[in-house]
Amino acid sequence: MSKVSFDNRLMFTYESKSFPGVNKVAALVRQDLSLVTGFHAGEYIRGCKCRNLIIYGTVDRSDYLKELEENGLIDLTDVRGKWEVYSFQVIDQPMEGVDHALVIAGSDKRGTIYGLFHISELLGVSPLVNWNHVYPKKKKNAFLTDGVNTVTREPSVRYRGFFINDEWPAFGNWATEHFGGINAECYERIFELLLRLKGNYLWPAMWRSNFSMDGPGLESARLADEYGVVMSTSHHEPCMRSGEEYSLLRGESSIYGDAWDYVKNRDGIIRFWRDGLLRNRAFENVITLGMRGERDSRLLGPDASLEENIELIRDVLKTQNNLIRETIDEDVSKVPRQIVLFSEVEEFFYGNRETKGLMGDPELEDVTLILSDNNCGYTRTLPDRKMAQHPGGYGMYYHMDMHGGPYSFKWIGATYLPRVWEQMTQAYDFGVRQIWVVNVGDIGTQELGLSYFLDLAYDIEKWGGTDAAITQRYVDEWAERQFGGMLPLSGRNKIKKILWDYTGLLEKRRHEIMNSDTYHPLHFGEADRVLATSLEILKEAAALRKKVSEQDMSAFVSLLYYPACGTANLMKMWILAGRNKLYARQNRIEANDVAQEIDECVREDAALIEDYETVDNGFYKGFGKSEHVGFVNWNEEDNRYPVKHLVYGAHSPRMLVSRKDDEHYMTGLEWCDHPQTWRDMLRPDVDKVEFDLISGSDKPFKYRIHTDCSWLEFSRTEGEVKKRERITLSVNKALLDEKVTGVFLVENIGYGTATVTVEAAPMGGPEGLYLESDGYICIEAEHFSSKGDTAGAGFKVLTPYGRSGSAIKVFPTTSDFKGEKKRPFVEYRFLASEDGEYELTFELAPSTPVTFTPEQYIGFAINGGRIRIENTVRQPDIPFFLSPQWAIEARDNVKKVTTRVKCVRGENTLTFYGMSPGIVLERIILVREGVSLPESYLGPKESYKCP
């Protein structure tokens, strides 16, 4: 067994013929190692003695590698000529005087760099070591054996990177604070981060900054190339020129003219593009083609026809390709180029019945077509079979940060990994493998989502697949990597739970669009559950913080405490605001206390940002600056914090009796009270009802609960209520042998008496069926009673996933059963209480149709009847993207398809079929005709199924 030890005798080779960026990365790795071992590795001088040596280099650019290969000590056959591959070998006595060596041989610049960073990875150094000051666990006797020897595969996706966007106020302030601007010094930090995360491709910041002018000058671009970072530009910035450049260079006397107008200022624009290509041609780039209006607007006015737009773009493409032939390579197919089908450009690409789109245009032949998500993490169109063979391949422009419709989210990273897993794995299945680029805004607090996105792109076999639980493994490993050095396992396990909890809250509703009306304060206990999760995050994170050393605080705050507590505190604030509003509407005196709690949350919101921005001597200063509360427009304009509601109590003691999950209440007053009937305990699984005695006055009331029913028990039957008291009503169901009805009275002594009728039934019911109660049946999609697969496909359960934590989906994801006769299916069995119509709602993931045609079908049948096929697209006459349906679904993170079915009293079977690709079913809800479900965001809890 060969072995290399990371002791005080470790050395690194150095070759001046190496790529300079590779040598820079080797220096970074040496720093990493010193954090682990405490020793600073020396530099090896050929011929000297050396106990442990790290030999690194790029194939055909390293004398060491040449020598080792010639000596048969390493085999570079599987490396040479590959894309970003490296060989990683621990061997003994590679050279005279050297005892043990680790030999890293990259197929190219980045292959070598990834190979070098692989050492850090194996020694437990986080890729975020310098980005978040994540200190690795110290090791006394660090070593690697030949057990780690490997030759890597090419990455799954060719170009993998991110987009620094929406950079004000957060990224811009951060860069200015630390580097004096968005310059090369700043980008060096970004390049390191990108490479450590196994990315290779970058769209630089472009609002009020110019990558190739601000380095100063070309310095940022030069440095990128040195590091092997492939630069590109965002969707509306052609020919390697930043979007703002033109506005700086234009003018009446400018050689580029004074109009961003390809028709009227054709010569000036062409010259502008040519000069951009000439300027940056020395570097590795992927060149954006096409043209949009200034500042990401439409190119032609709203009156221009589709054909006019398309013709203009065709002309632009032709011109741009010619410019590339002229300036870079006559064989334009060798020059990486892309066009991004974002916003209305998607329509230009597909065209419509009358007008042929750009698809198939020879100018696009070898150009990568970058598709987009719906701005919120669900991919829009994917390549259909006809498109699949496009030689330029496909890319995906994905959003973890958004400044645009349907709503902006720029504050704390809000990415829930299962969504990325599900959507990006599917995109890969559909052939999107050339470029993956994710908009991460200011990067700060996006680390978890970004890490996963790039790891998935690098190795989809490892992190993709058909089991959503892979994301749990990912989070486990990620948390170990970041927090392994700072907390014991019990603490790290708490961190993993917090990571899931806070991103889970955001999967239900993101920060900016949370408000007091999102969750109903009482119905189905949804607000209480969100609040409980939030409070637990705040409590656990605070407890963990006490155990973290000062050195580790930077990583702890930036990667956990701030994003988790910032999120939890915001959710808490809005839940309390909703509660306050409802309480005030009901004149509960407690509303005034809740208003004070809102104050505390508002203060805490500011305090958490201040904490994040001051920890580690202001290492993250600037990253907390995005507005994030109470958006009423798509962006932060006119946003507002909660309104506090304060009430005056009634003049005399006033009682409100209210179930804890119902906004209706009784007062017990003589004339206008509405006695209630509680039927919960007809459910076999319910033997308790909690209700509140609430004061509507500053004057407390005295109460007494009376009943003649021996089977009713109360946690308390008399007392005085100042604000609110919760009472538990329970029934010992073992004593019941039939349905019973009873009455109890709640007396507000001296003022009135409220009357409640209670119905209860014994345990039990027909085996394996979901039971209707209160007029509805709700079933989690994962709880089918049986399933049937076809030869090649079938439903699988996704856990974790979506708003409710699980879902089902057909795999392979590309399967389309619309035109098939045999389809995979799942079956659900339930007991309806009446013959008649039921409103049937399928809650689906808010995916968009996988083709540009606005069609996405589901199929179902009731009680073995004919299959019914419904298009989930509600307005097929308009493009789905930017439709009202898109906006609602993207905000609420659910697609609801509602129809009506006839059920029979007794057992019913609902069959759900595989149909269009991309359908993810989360829940099924049936509501009896005439019943109105209480208003809520997440809907009812799952119905009871008799065991």
Place this chain on the structure above:
Amino acid sequence: MSKVSFDNRLMFTYESKSFPGVNKVAALVRQDLSLVTGFHAGEYIRGCKCRNLIIYGTVDRSDYLKELEENGLIDLTDVRGKWEVYSFQVIDQPMEGVDHALVIAGSDKRGTIYGLFHISELLGVSPLVNWNHVYPKKKKNAFLTDGVNTVTREPSVRYRGFFINDEWPAFGNWATEHFGGINAECYERIFELLLRLKGNYLWPAMWRSNFSMDGPGLESARLADEYGVVMSTSHHEPCMRSGEEYSLLRGESSIYGDAWDYVKNRDGIIRFWRDGLLRNRAFENVITLGMRGERDSRLLGPDASLEENIELIRDVLKTQNNLIRETIDEDVSKVPRQIVLFSEVEEFFYGNRETKGLMGDPELEDVTLILSDNNCGYTRTLPDRKMAQHPGGYGMYYHMDMHGGPYSFKWIGATYLPRVWEQMTQAYDFGVRQIWVVNVGDIGTQELGLSYFLDLAYDIEKWGGTDAAITQRYVDEWAERQFGGMLPLSGRNKIKKILWDYTGLLEKRRHEIMNSDTYHPLHFGEADRVLATSLEILKEAAALRKKVSEQDMSAFVSLLYYPACGTANLMKMWILAGRNKLYARQNRIEANDVAQEIDECVREDAALIEDYETVDNGFYKGFGKSEHVGFVNWNEEDNRYPVKHLVYGAHSPRMLVSRKDDEHYMTGLEWCDHPQTWRDMLRPDVDKVEFDLISGSDKPFKYRIHTDCSWLEFSRTEGEVKKRERITLSVNKALLDEKVTGVFLVENIGYGTATVTVEAAPMGGPEGLYLESDGYICIEAEHFSSKGDTAGAGFKVLTPYGRSGSAIKVFPTTSDFKGEKKRPFVEYRFLASEDGEYELTFELAPSTPVTFTPEQYIGFAINGGRIRIENTVRQPDIPFFLSPQWAIEARDNVKKVTTRVKCVRGENTLTFYGMSPGIVLERIILVREGVSLPESYLGPKESYKCP
């Protein structure tokens, strides 16, 4: 000229054969005189010398009168045998040794009493002298000459009185505090008040008190009879027994049985009734017939048919009449009896198509049929021609206090006299002349309305008629009578204005149903106007108070300060609450200041009640106790004070630009702002627009207003705004010669710029036409351009009247033109801006159909087209009373009849015809198709009419 002086030599006769009540009243008058003159009149002993003598007595019950008549000194021909008539004569030397005398000769007990009180009246003593401690103006040389000699007419209405009702908490607490209960001592105060106000009839308090049991015993009834007060009972208390009596006397061993059930406990009930009649037969009564359930509920269950109900009532009436024959008079027609057609009893009386009602039943032959109002001061059915000849005549049960639907009002008297004038004069015209009884709740603060009601009933020729301005004369006189002694004329004139202002506010909306949503905080300036009136009342009343002496404070507070300021403060509170709510919704930082102002109002509400209840050593203690804020049910249950809304400002300076009358605002922010166009100045009468610069943050913003338009002027163009600044934009229209359009910008310096387009046009327009602007035309009904009367009838303008201050109505009020060919009409001329459909709304007084048939028609025509007749009753298939329409109209005090008409571009004429009786038209609004008027309670201001 004969003359009697009220000097220190004044004496009163005394005859023991006089009615004791008459002598008691004479004693009261002697007290009154001493307040005026400072002298206590002595008692005259026959044969003594006397300079000035008051001789009083009842015809055929006084030796003095007999002697004077025999001596030819007085003539009693026109008095003898009359109902409540008196002769009032100043003569010289009536008897030996007597120089001057005032001789009062009443036709009966009450005639004499009214005659006696007439002295006080002539000397300026208020009828409220003892009820409100109204001190008269002192007079040095008080005298009366024969210029006042008169013989009165019989009163217009035979029985005139009130109902003490809904007596807890106010009246009950007051009575307990001052008299230890609702007993004879208490009633003596009430009887005096009633007689001084020229009433003669009373329904006593009946919730938890029993008039004929609590005196103690019969004492209250005996005392009533002594004073000449005719006792009756309310609508559901037959046979002179109080509603609660049965519950006190019932029981298993009771002679009356133990069920208020005429079928199952017939003997017990009959015995109960018989004993009541026997007990009270010695006194002057009007006996209530019929039967309802206990505590004013339905007699039979909800399942009983109309026929079953009617048959039962027929049986009850027969039994009751027989009991009266047995106990009081074999000739039952001589016994005053009544039945009240209240609640569902109205339906029993009219029956329906299948079932003949009680109308015409021989048992009701001589029984007065008491009709009712709609609970809010608008009469329900009136006698139609067929019914007019009913020998028992008709009565009216009217409400100035209500505990019931559609809403309760029990706090401060909320009666606007023109409503009473219009409705009760009309009722009189329709033959309702036998009994007028008004529910005045606890009486406290009802004095103005009650005075007018009884004065109108006493002398409808004086206070009725066809000119609403009579109510202004009434208020003038009333105010002089109450405040003449305490303030100079300028102060009294202010008081008159305050009386109109506060009752005018209540005519728009009563206290209990006021809330933050009633008036729109901005639209059409309606809330500002209500607030301005309220603030002026508060300011003027406080200023007046400083001038009032301690002695006069009792009357000042009870009759003016408390009802006016209590009302104004409550209106102010709700206007501020609405403002606060809107401001908070808009995130104006000023919302927080407004919340504090609400606090002040809530405290002031309590302080005003405390003031009223402590003034004059607690003379009114108890009367302020009714709940009066924020009713959400028909009664006070679950009522609530305003919710205060508090906001957190935005993090950075934020500007809102808002017209003062529009809830839409601009922020000037980059992406989501909506630039506005202001067209107000297209109106010939508008050359100014006021708008607000508002801060949405604790951080002030700096602004600058820019424009290139020389014709736009601003009251200020730059500054800093902490909360709000009002800017006036004006145009010198004299300089315009055509329509112009301009733009101005409001810059929030450093943050954004809002853009406003202004359109303006020169003065002028076609003469005499109302002009459309912003898509509507609004015309006050009084502003017709021409009118046409028929031979006997025509429209007259009512001023003051209703929500907007004026209206029109056809007189005589009994005219019905539904079946006529010639109808009176009025015409309105207006200029429409487009050809097309307009929504036409007639705002009418919320009167109910005058017959039981749910039909009440209006007629109109547009541009000389065919007359269109519309039934104002929206659901003619259900009885109007208790219909949803009734409830809405009674709350909002307006009936809106909406239809559509086709207008032509240019001049149009709308003709409104006399049709059903009882129609009162207040306003007309035309809205162009596609235009939505801004939401408001009172609607737009009247459109401009070119002079």
